[in-house]
Amino acid sequence: MQFASRLDNVETSAIRELFKLLGTPGIISFAGGFPDSAMFDVEGLKEASAKALAEEPGGALQYGATEGYEPLRTQLSAFMKTKGVEVDPSGLIVTTGSQQALDLLGKTLISPGDKVIVEGPTFLATIQCFRLYGAQLISAPVDADGVRTDELEKLIAEHKPKFVYLIPTFGNPSGAMLSLERRRKVLEMAVRYQALIVEDDPYGDLYFDQAPPPSIMSLTQDVPGSRALVAHCGSLSKVLSPGLRIGWMIGPAELLAKATMCKQFSDAHTSTFAQATAAQYLKSGRMPATLAHVREVYAERARAMGEALRRELGDAITFTQPGGGLFFWARLTGAGGKVADANVLAKRAIEKLVAFVPGAPFFAEKPDVATLRLSFATANVEKIREGIARLGTAL
Amino acid sequence: MQFASRLDNVETSAIRELFKLLGTPGIISFAGGFPDSAMFDVEGLKEASAKALAEEPGGALQYGATEGYEPLRTQLSAFMKTKGVEVDPSGLIVTTGSQQALDLLGKTLISPGDKVIVEGPTFLATIQCFRLYGAQLISAPVDADGVRTDELEKLIAEHKPKFVYLIPTFGNPSGAMLSLERRRKVLEMAVRYQALIVEDDPYGDLYFDQAPPPSIMSLTQDVPGSRALVAHCGSLSKVLSPGLRIGWMIGPAELLAKATMCKQFSDAHTSTFAQATAAQYLKSGRMPATLAHVREVYAERARAMGEALRRELGDAITFTQPGGGLFFWARLTGAGGKVADANVLAKRAIEKLVAFVPGAPFFAEKPDVATLRLSFATANVEKIREGIARLGTAL
CATH class of the missing domain: 3.90.1150.10 (Aspartate Aminotransferase, domain 1)
Incomplete structure (x- = not known):
């Protein structure tokens, strides 16, 4: 074969x-x-799924919109607000885990030979996912404060990447946290070079003694022109349950529209059964x-x-x-x-x-x-x- | 952008x-x-999901194997057996709806410019899905007995397609049923031209007065050398619930191995929560x-x-x-x-x-x-x- x-x-x-x-x-x-x-x-999820099937069996078991199940988009919008990000329910799409957000970014943006900058080291499945779409990956060095923005700027200027992929908060595998100062620098760079920044944030809620700096997405409000240049991937996998396969992506409208079109042919939509369960869970108030x-x-x-x-x-x-x-x-x-x-x-x-x-x-x-x-x-x-x-x- | x-x-x-x-x-x-x-x-699915969370909360909520949740693979193997297909649990992979099986076939097999033969007419999302991977689609005519095998043979000989995609049983949109005689001809052609046949079968269980002829996959036992040339896509969407997003693919081991590798970077795995629920449902005996x-x-x-x-x-x-x-x-x-x-x-x-x-x-x-x-x-x-x-x- x-x-x-x-x-x-x-x-x-x-x-x-x-x-x-x-x-x-x-x-x-x-x-x-x-x-x-x-x-x-388990108890909270059991209640949430029973409630989803009792209150909205049609919604939970039927085909759903590719963009995501509306009650979940509403809950995720509210969840992001607690983390300092203002986004309408229509400003995010639900993905089958945040792995699918990466896949949709690859499918939507990467033509064979396109360059993408990632952190060195970065998430293994990101490397393989982007390479499958023909990306040439450029590695930006990381220290204890996250990606070195001086080096990153040089690489952006030299390679003009399709986008820059970062896990700024407790990254996998580096565990590093990008400092507030560097987060702002990343956004200024995005505007200066008109470069798209992808912020993958599955771990941001898992902080120990003190909360991390605001996400790059939430800092866009301080840097004029930067909001249209940032995509943010979130996930319930590390904080609630990976088995639900519920992730989401916030980003510029035209990117979300193309990603939605691609998702239609990837899996039609994320399990509405899992989405309705997650929506009920978030609504139940147990998350904090x-x-x-x-x-x-x-x-x-x-x-x-x-x-x-x-x-x-x-x-x-x-x-x-x-x-x-x-x-x-x-x-x-x-x-x-x-x-x-x-x-x-x-x-x-x-x-x-x-x-x-x-x-x-x-x-x-x-x-x-x-x-x-x-x-x-x-x-x-x-x-x-x-x-x-x-x-x-x-x- | x-x-x-x-x-x-x-x-x-x-x-x-x-x-x-x-x-x-x-x-x-x-x-x-x-x-x-x-x-x-709804009642049966409510019981199934409650049981999944009660009996195997770890399995239902944790990350799972990309190939699929083992208890579901076992149930699907048994389900296929009732339909005349002998397949080990390890001989099938679970997909996020059968739409994802199509996506994985495209990702795994289609290089830009490769030819794929489909029925004219065929499922709309198949056309778009394969085109996203750069396929050139060739259309084989359909009559009331399904795809015209005389025309199909000419097209296979002429175009040497990467694979032939058929919905032989109550196809979308044609509603046609491929006759038993033509099913055998398709398999003989597969062997003669060493052409891969993809049988998409989401509707086969929805027959009215009499059961359709055996699936192409089940007929492979009559045509020596054909089993290694058929991939079969199944789905619970039309018979149980589309919202679960549970599909599966049976096929040659090397194809499943590559599809599994690709799936790892598409969505890691299908919702284990949905998979465990589907497994419990099938196990409950309510399906008939x-x-x-x-x-x-x-x-x-x-x-x-x-x-x-x-x-x-x-x-x-x-x-x-x-x-x-x-x-x-x-x-x-x-x-x-x-x-x-x-x-x-x-x-x-x-x-x-x-x-x-x-x-x-x-x-x-x-x-x-x-x-x-x-x-x-x-x-x-x-x-x-x-x-x-x-x-x-x-x-």
Whole structure:
């Protein structure tokens, strides 16, 4: 069978091979990128879905508008308002998880050979998703304050990208938070170079001690002309449930119109059953308590992992303590002659029954093999301590 | 904003403009392509979703395998077995509606310029979906026994298509049923020319008086070497609920593997919440009664529409009485100097408060403006009689 040429642009991920080993009995895994199932508000979702079927069975079970189920768009508009973003229900479309928002951006915007700037490192499925549409990815370096805007500006000026894709808040995998000052700079750059900025924000609600700076989308109100140059992707996956597959995209009207047309032929619309359930959940008023709960639990786990890493790995590793999200992004220093290649360490770690993800695949260009990603989301504090101790042994 | 060049291959559908008029008060619509909401088994789905959340909250709300939720794959495998198709759970993938199966076929197989043979007429969203991936569509003529296999063979030999896409059973919009003899011929052709056949089968369960011939997929067991050359797309949308967005695709292992890779970057996976609900529903054993019910109601409506068309439009129209599905496909004859352009009639009909869809957009090539599609699914018998009477007046 001869497959489409676009498939030549992607490769089966090395990480998938690693994931096959995660079923090993007794393993402690920091490899996943998902939230803890134990924190899902099952009771609230059960009520919400029963209510959706009782009050609006037709709406919840019939075909729906490609743009999204109206009551959910209304709830998401209100939800975004609590986060400082003014958007009409008609100013956002519902997507099948925020992964589909990425796919629609690719389908709508990327012609083969077009350049797209991403952070180095960035979300693995973003790299593959855009490459499938023929994008040439350019990697902008990241430090503890997020993407380096001085470097980003040079890259925009040089490459004139179709768009710039950023995960500014507790990014996957970097965990970094783009500073307020840099957020403003990104918007000024967008206007100066008329460059579209895509802000992917699945983790912004998962902050620990203090709220992150306003999203790039909400800051557009301070930078004249910038609102028409920003698309914002949101998701209920990390805070409520990934299984619902509810994401959304806010953006310029003409972009949303084209994305809607493309979505019609991608999946017609997102499950109205899931949309009606999510709408009822948001309407029920349970979301603030759910957010408070996940923030508290993840904050405790993040603290435990930071302490354990310092204690068990010492100067063999460097990292910035994340202020939110699900991930530690770390770098092996090779201090004391210890291993500095995360691929090597990953194999040894599996033998010691602990798993993490090497960082190299997260780079669209110039992979840094000394980096690694550790998720603190799904193991409890005791397991985290034990797992990091095993990692110390493996090192 | 500069959009991707692939968007130049599709146009906003003329039908969309028509659909905007359907909100007119008092209109009787035969325009839709959806099942009747009144027939959804709301009670059964409520129980199924409650059970899914009670028994397997983690599975129903967490991220899931891109290939599909295992309990649903098992149920779908059993469901296909009742329809004469032997397939392991691992031999099918779950898609976000069967629309996504089409999208994945396009993404996986179509390089720009590749040829794909479709029926003339065929499903509108298939035409647009494949064109977005750069396909050149070739149209094979259809009569009351489905696609004309003599013509199809010539087209396959001449164009060497990437694949042939058929809706062999009560097709949208043609309502035609491919005869058993032609089904075998299609499979023999597949083997002779090593051509991939895609069988889209959302309507096969909606038969009235007698069951249709076995699906092309189930007939592969009679034609050596053909199984590896057939992909089969199924859907719960027309028989249970479109809002769940549950479809599936059976096909050669290497095709499913590539489609799964592509799906990972399209939407990660289909809503596990919807999948777990569908799995519980299928497991509950309510499906046979649900199918019997929708068959009975649609059969009655189809009979009423056929009678009314003959009575009210007489020799101004020709059609074959459908044996299943949701649609009448008809052709204006122009007899007695009456209008023979369905676009003209559609406008007059709206003035008389009745709506249908002109047939021309359903042709990838050489549109026949005398054709039209009438759905009998959503209006009751009384409304059908009244609506067709109005159509007679409009004509």
